[in-house]
Amino acid sequence: MKNEVDYLIIGQGLAGSILAYTLLEKGKKVMVLDEPKLQNCSKIAAGICNPITGRNMVRTWKSNELFSFLNDFYPKLEKQFKRKFFFSTPIYRPFQNLEQQQDWSVQENKKTEEVIYPKNRFLEENINDKLGGLLIKNGGHLRVDIFLEAIKNYLLEKNAYQEKLFDFDNLILNNDSKNEKVVYQNIKANHIIFCRGAADKTNPFFEKLPIAPTKGEILYIEFSQIKSNKNLKHQEIIQKLNQIILNKGCWLVPFEKKIIENNLNNKAKGLNQNLITTFRTGSTYNHDDLTLAPTEEAKQEIETKLKAVLNLDYQITKQEVGIRPSTRTRYPLMGTHKDYSQMSIFNGFGAKGVSMIPYFANEFVEHLFNEKELDKILRVNKWLLK
Ligand SMILES: Cc1cc2nc3c(=O)[nH]c(=O)nc-3n(C[C@H](O)[C@H](O)[C@H](O)COP(=O)(O)OP(=O)(O)OC[C@H]3O[C@@H](n4cnc5c(N)ncnc54)[C@H](O)[C@@H]3O)c2cc1C
Structure with a gap:
């Protein structure tokens, strides 16, 4: 059975968790994929x-x-x-x-x-x-470990979580209007958002970003x-x-x-x-x-x-x-890919995820829904042009 959602989020650290929660609160259908065996710096953060x-x-x-x-x-x-x-x-x-x-x-x-x-x-x-x-x-x-567990249970209740390793080889992106914009195995989505923390340093779509783990x-x-x-x-x-x-x-x-x-x-x-x-x-x-x-x-x-x-x-x-997931600019990074309107990233929270992510998840969702301008320092596209 295909799972049809508005947003497919990769990663259930603090960034993916809070972004998923914010989207669900706004009435969107979400699916979060996470592989808990990979490193998750949120779980060990002092908070x-x-x-x-x-x-x-x-x-x-x-x-x-x-x-x-x-x-x-x-x-x-x-x-x-x-x-x-x-x-x-x-x-x-x-x-x-x-x-x-x-x-x-x-x-x-x-x-x-x-x-x-x-x-x-x-x-x-x-x-x-x-x-x-x-x-x-x-x-x-914040006891981030307890917080993440609570969010995971909430996502499971909403049928919005799968324990799964995301592999770029299985990602299909369609730019025509007939097909779903994003297909990943049995999941169809309108938009995919990467929240893989330091692992996004090697994200083939965003590798030019100044992520400096x-x-x-x-x-x-x-x-x-x-x-x-x-x-x-x-x-x-x-x-x-x-x-x-x-x-x-x-x-x-x-x-x-x-x-x-x-x-x-x-x-x-x-x-x-x-x-x-x-x-x-x-x-x-x-x-x-x-x-x-x-x-x-x-x-x-x-x-x-x-x-x-x-x-x-x-x-x-x-x-x-x-x-x-630190950055060379010392600011977070977020935005939609210049060539793929169905793909975004929400990342780069460095050593301050606990204080920054709730506010910026809200700002980012406003940007996705209502095209609210993001602070220039946060935008990703200028890096992708380089
Ligand atoms: C020692 C230490 C202390 C810290 N102390 C603080 C502090 O006191 N206050 C503070 O605000 N911040 C602190 N931080 C920073 C904080 O941990 C980060 O800002 C925040 O947790 C980043 O969250 P994230 O979701 O971006 O990344 P992560 O928490 O790393 O989450 C990334 C997630 O993506 C998943 N993932 C990656 N690749 C894949 C894939 N291919 N398929 C499926 N899932 C995937 C991983 O499994 C992981 O769950 C500290 C960090 C460290 C290391």
Whole structure:
């Protein structure tokens, strides 16, 4: 039986998932093909969204639009799917040096309602934040693995997902009006959209795009179990770390809850017995080694940065690798192919997929439906002419 859809999407990372959801919400018929055995950098991403980034601590491009969109989008989907995956969490950025601190203290205009400049140190003993730091209120993190699973279930309910390796050799494109514009095995579609992340670097239709994949590695760490009352201070610190994303040279983001034994002393102090003790920390950026093998160098790099900011004993429980779909322009790439009006790409979200994809999926759908102009920097066709 042929499956007839409006849009055939290749890839169920964050880009393909959110684009498929957005199209379904607009009443379109969609089919997503994904091969889960291939690398999917979304699944291992720390999921942080941060409106103030970089060494100079400046607002990210379009941060107002992106953050007002995502702060509606993810909580709305949590309600719809009855799953918890989005955590609004302030980001604490201790100053790296005196210059950075002074820059912030003198420039009143940099202070916004989003950024608190606490002046006081956040955790006096265990965090190296002698110069104080910034608390960025509008930050957060997405448990991307849970989010992708929820979207996959939603797509399955809508008969809009198949676990399948897409092979260009089986793709038929028709430019006459008599036939379906896109045929792939038993699927007929009006339009195909590639969301294959870093794999689209070798997409034969879009190989001229400036996709420059970057390998990233992260560590899962666990702080030692709290077994005695003597460790209550330690427990308080971990509870405090659970309320923030720490970001100095590297980031440290809460990951998972573990139940630890309660005791009378804890109860008397009102401490929560459900402590999150697993965190993720990272990450690295490597343009040369694009293998999926974890490396000792990356582990050491992350550990050196972590130890420079945090003085607590921990155990590494896991190391993971992903290849980000970064671009040479540092902006995402989207649009329809100049020679094939039934073919598009939605890609290039680099290290910022969580904050960028919800807003740009909406922009891209508006472009497809209503020819809304895309920002020039995002358009693909100028690259295809080269
Ligand atoms: C270590 C690390 C940490 C990160 N941390 C953050 C963070 O904190 N915040 C943030 O916003 N971003 C972060 N990122 C970046 C984030 O992961 C990306 O921006 C985003 O996930 C890109 O999503 P994507 O859908 O474009 O690509 P992917 O997630 O790579 O998805 C591509 C999908 O296409 C499928 N596919 C490819 N080829 C085929 C084929 N032939 N047939 C079928 N399916 C195919 C793959 O199986 C995969 O599911 C991080 C990345 C790494 C590596």
